[in-house]
Amino acid sequence: MMPEDILKSYLQTLRLDLNFYRDSIKEVSDEIIAEGYSQYPIFIAHQETVTLGEVIIDREELGTNFTIQATTLEDLVKKNIVLPANVERFKQAFKNPKEQCCLFLVSSHGAQFVFVPYEQTPAPNPDDHAA
Numbered sequence: 001m002m003p004e005d006i007l008k009s010y011l012q013t014l015r016l017d018l019n020f021y022r023d024s025i026k027e028v029s030d031e032i033i034a035e036g037y038s039q040y041p042i043f044i045a046h047q048e049t050v051t052l053g054e055v056i057i058d059r060e061e062l063g064t065n066f067t068i069q070a071t072t073l074e075d076l077v078k079k080n081i082v083l084p085a086n087v088e089r090f091k092q093a094f095k096n097p098k099e100q101c102c103l104f105l106v107s108s109h110g111a112q113f114v115f116v117p118y119e120q121t122p123a124p125n126p127d128d129h130a131a
Helices: 004-034 073-078 084-093
Strands: 041-046 054-057 067-072 100-107 110-117
Touching: 004 041, 004 054, 004 067, 004 100, 004 110, 067 073, 073 084
Parallel strands: 041 100
Antiparallel strands: 041 067, 054 067, 100 110
16 A cells, blocks of 8 residues: 555546547447446556556557556455455445546555546545455
8 A cells, every 4th residue: 555645646647548549448448348248347557667458558659657558356356455355344345437447556655546527627536445
């Protein structure tokens, strides 16, 4: 988990990017669900090199602050990022993917899950995260 002040700073920067590509993320989320891959789409937001999921938005190509990669809860369990013992608790905390995006924010300071409403323009609330 990231220190709260660092998390707030990242979320503020991420908010700017999300306003730019929110519709693209929602479209990929809908496809993951509709095509039966998972009921739990997760988007990894990072500025480092991350080898999880599939790149859907490359920050260098688009001139944004974060690269976004799509994955699923099932993939994160296979890679032991979400422990099998925590899957049910994670599913209970998971927000409606038609209304909110589940982001796994990864930085050199740590990693944290946050849920961001697709309609939201202000910075996401750092208290609105999965345990």
